[in-house]
Amino acid sequence: xxxxxxxxxxxxxxxxxxxPNGTWVRDIAAAEPSADEASNRRIEQIAARAVxxxxxxxxxxxxxxxxxxxxxxxxxREKIRAQHRPxx
Amino acid sequence: MYRYDxxxxxxxxxxxxxxxxxxxxRLVGDLSEEQxxxxxLQNGLYLQLHSYMLRVAIPYGVLSANQLRALxxxxxxxxxxxGHFTTRQNxxxxxxxxxxxxxxxxxxxxxxxxxxxxSGNCIRNVTADPYAGVAxxxxxxxxxxxxxxxxxxxxxxEFLFLPRKFKIAISGALEDRAAVLxxxxxxxxxxxxxxxxxxAILVGGGQGRTPYVAQELRSFLPRQHLLSYLEAxxxxxxxxxxxxxxxxxxxxxxVNALGIDEFRxxxxxxxxxIDHDAIDLPEAELQRITEAFTLPSLPVRAATSTExxxxxxxxxxxxxxxxxxxxxxxxxxxxxxxxxxxxxGLIPGDATAEQMDAVAALAxxxxxxxxxxxxxxxxxxxxxxxxxxxxxxxxxVAAGLHAANAGLITDLIACPGLDYCNLANARSIPIAxxxxxxxADTGRAQAIGTxxxxxxxxxxxxGHHHAGNIGILxxxxxxxxxxxxxxGGSPGNDAQIGEIVGPSFAAEDLxxxxxxxxxxxxxxxxxxxxxxxxxxxxxGIAPFKHALYAQGAIARLPHKTDRQLTQEAALP
Ligand code: SF4
Numbered sequence: 001x002x003x004x005x006x007x008x009x010x011x012x013x014x015x016x017x018x019x020p021n022g023t024w025v026r027d028i029a030a031a032e033p034s035a036d037e038a039s040n041r042r043i044e045q046i047a048a049r050a051v052x053x054x055x056x057x058x059x060x061x062x063x064x065x066x067x068x069x070x071x072x073x074x075x076x077r078e079k080i081r082a083q084h085r086p087x088x
Numbered sequence: 089m090y091r092y093d094x095x096x097x098x099x100x101x102x103x104x105x106x107x108x109x110x111x112x113x114r115l116v117g118d119l120s121e122e123q124x125x126x127x128x129l130q131n132g133l134y135l136q137l138h139s140y141m142l143r144v145a146i147p148y149g150v151l152s153a154n155q156l157r158a159l160x161x162x163x164x165x166x167x168x169x170x171g172h173f174t175t176r177q178n179x180x181x182x183x184x185x186x187x188x189x190x191x192x193x194x195x196x197x198x199x200x201x202x203x204x205x206x207s208g209n210c211i212r213n214v215t216a217d218p219y220a221g222v223a224x225x226x227x228x229x230x231x232x233x234x235x236x237x238x239x240x241x242x243x244x245x246e247f248l249f250l251p252r253k254f255k256i257a258i259s260g261a262l263e264d265r266a267a268v269l270x271x272x273x274x275x276x277x278x279x280x281x282x283x284x285x286x287x288a289i290l291v292g293g294g295q296g297r298t299p300y301v302a303q304e305l306r307s308f309l310p311r312q313h314l315l316s317y318l319e320a321x322x323x324x325x326x327x328x329x330x331x332x333x334x335x336x337x338x339x340x341x342x343v344n345a346l347g348i349d350e351f352r353x354x355x356x357x358x359x360x361x362i363d364h365d366a367i368d369l370p371e372a373e374l375q376r377i378t379e380a381f382t383l384p385s386l387p388v389r390a391a392t393s394t395e396x397x398x399x400x401x402x403x404x405x406x407x408x409x410x411x412x413x414x415x416x417x418x419x420x421x422x423x424x425x426x427x428x429x430x431x432x433g434l435i436p437g438d439a440t441a442e443q444m445d446a447v448a449a450l451a452x453x454x455x456x457x458x459x460x461x462x463x464x465x466x467x468x469x470x471x472x473x474x475x476x477x478x479x480x481x482x483x484x485v486a487a488g489l490h491a492a493n494a495g496l497i498t499d500l501i502a503c504p505g506l507d508y509c510n511l512a513n514a515r516s517i518p519i520a521x522x523x524x525x526x527x528a529d530t531g532r533a534q535a536i537g538t539x540x541x542x543x544x545x546x547x548x549x550x551g552h553h554h555a556g557n558i559g560i561l562x563x564x565x566x567x568x569x570x571x572x573x574x575x576g577g578s579p580g581n582d583a584q585i586g587e588i589v590g591p592s593f594a595a596e597d598l599x600x601x602x603x604x605x606x607x608x609x610x611x612x613x614x615x616x617x618x619x620x621x622x623x624x625x626x627x628g629i630a631p632f633k634h635a636l637y638a639q640g641a642i643a644r645l646p647h648k649t650d651r652q653l654t655q656e657a658a659l660p
Contacts, residue, residue, distance in 0.1 A: 076514075077137070086508060
């Protein structure tokens with residue numbers, strides 16, 4: 001199982017994901033997957049710095065599976081967040 | 089209705105200015121999120137699943153047409169063109185940006201509104217009977233005391249850091265339409281033997297993880313002592329309520345741990361110590377507030393109308409609307425009209441900016457400038473002349489607000505659930521939509537009769553599932569959304585907590601399960617006068633258990649095309 005890190009953008013509140021180039025993007029498919037504890041710690045540290053720099057708030061790791069290399073969240077909650085809208 | 093005086097206005101504007109400064113400091117990084125979070129929550133700004141959500145207080149559920157227009161303007165300008173009315177008679181904007189929040193708060197202040205104390209461990213917005221001042225069964229108007237309590241509890245220095253949030257509801261009528269028995273403090277205006285009006289004080293009710301029906305703390309409190317007495321209750325709670333365990337911090341847990349008699353003894357002892365005169369409201373101030381709630385001078389109108397009678401005969405939809413959505417007003421030429429935000433298939437409690445504007449226009453033209461919000465997520469026009477009903481109805485049809493189902497199975501309560509809420513286990517809205525579609529035929533819903541169906545997306549019970557005749561609770565079962573059904577709950581005078589009927593259902597089976605419950609009720613009832621709740625109290629849970637869990641019961645049901653399934657499939 002892999003993980004990605006998600007958060008909300010400070011000014012807008014929108015859901016964002018950490019991409020490999022260190023930017024925070026809306027598209028979950030562009031998120032950087034992490035496969036082990038060490039890289040989890042690394043992306044968590046990047047997120048902590050982004051919190052300190054007032055770019056994002058409330059970061060946390062999300063469990064995903066990889067489909068053709070792209071992260072797909074496992075929980076219903078994260079599937080809904082990734083769509084940026086309610087299912088109704 | 090009450091309008092802000094210069095003191096209220098200055099207070100709200102100073103809070104708006106303070107919040108603007110806090111947001112500015114947050115955006116430039118002078119405040120960390122940890123420092124800022126409690127400040128934004130004190131101003132009703134939450135972080136939800138997709139975005140910031142702003143919860144705006146609607147004191148005791150009363151709005152003027154202008155205020156409703158201001159909410160519509162906010163929805164249009166700062167949100168996605170709609171708002172969500174909640175079970176606390178508030179409105180939530182689901183898609184607000186932090187950067188816009190100070191402007192929204194200013195726009196609210198311009199209309200005499202705010203979002204203060206809609207979050208946090210303080211006394212929250214006081215809720216009340218939506219028929220206040222107009223109900224035929226009313227003893228006294230509870231809005232007066234709702235306003236007194238609003239002023240007393242706003243920024244009350246002693247009660248801003250309680251062990252946990254605190255909810256007060258007040259009703260002045262014989263029938264409880266405010267679920268007062270499910271509040272931390274419930275207040276009912278009652279008449280003493282000597283004819284004077286006062287209060288029965290109920291304490292320790294609530295839903296959530298540990299539901300309780302409130303118990304009677306005092307059967308009669310003379311009206312002049314309301315504030316000093318509540319102050320005593322709050323002090324006992326503030327001192328002795330648990331702060332070590334979030335789940336045991338509400339007053340209901342304290343009341344039940346001490347027992348009502350010991351709790352009462354402590355309150356009475358504290359009350360004796362309090363200087364009543366320093367806290368109770370001076371008579372002149374009570375007079376001033378009372379005057380704000382004088383019934384508008386309603387011109388005498390005919391109690392019957394030939395046009396209404398003709399339309400009822402000719403137009404079954406209008407007839408259903410009349411029967412389900414209007415009730416007697418204390419003046420015979422008027423009716424209280426419920427606008428059910430419950431069009432089957434739409435989101436319960438949501439209204440678009442255009443709909444809010446349409447209701448505001450109707451309130452101005454036909455409703456003496458008043459709108460109420462109910463805890464069942466509907467709106468009310470409290471004074472509509474009988475003869476104006478066809479015009480009002482036609483305007484509601486044009487605005488898509490003519491659902492003729494108030495009080496029926498499709499007038500269901502649903503919290504935002506996992507579609508919006510950060511705390512949810514499961515979605516509420518698609519479940520509500522599917523159930524409403526199943527019973528969308530007004531004739532069928534009417535044949536089922538009065539029924540309260542309530543849905544919560546988690547045990548916090550914002551959707552009042554414990555108090556539903558049929559309650560639905562979203563649970564997480566190994567990562568999938570499941571729903572537990574409770575039966576026999578009641579929010580009214582005969583308040584009761586529903587009983588769990590058995591193991592939970594998957595989303596796709598739930599609407600069938602509800603159909604099966606309704607079929608069982610219809611088969612067993614002694615005529616259409618026996619409501620679901622009455623029948624349930626007569627026959628108990630057994631026939632429903634059998635209908636739901638006897639082998640293959642649900643699989644045998646005919647309907648199997650659920651939108652939940654499609655929606656699930658549509659997810660990545
Ligand atoms: S009941 Fe739970 S899911 Fe529903 S609004 Fe309340 S906290 Fe959110």
